[in-house]
Amino acid sequence: MARDDNPTFDELVALAVETGREGVKALKSETG
Structure with missing residues (x-):
C-alpha cells in the first residue's frame, strides 16, 4: 500500500x- x-x-x-x-523523551524524563 506504500506509495513512493x-x-x-x-x-x-x-x-x-x-x-x-x-x-518517549517526555516519558523518560518524567519517570527518571
Missing part, C-alpha cells in the same frame, strides 16, 4: 516518528 509518489504520506510518517520520539 505520495510526499504527503512521507510527511505524515516523519511527523509521527518525530512526535513519537518526543513522547
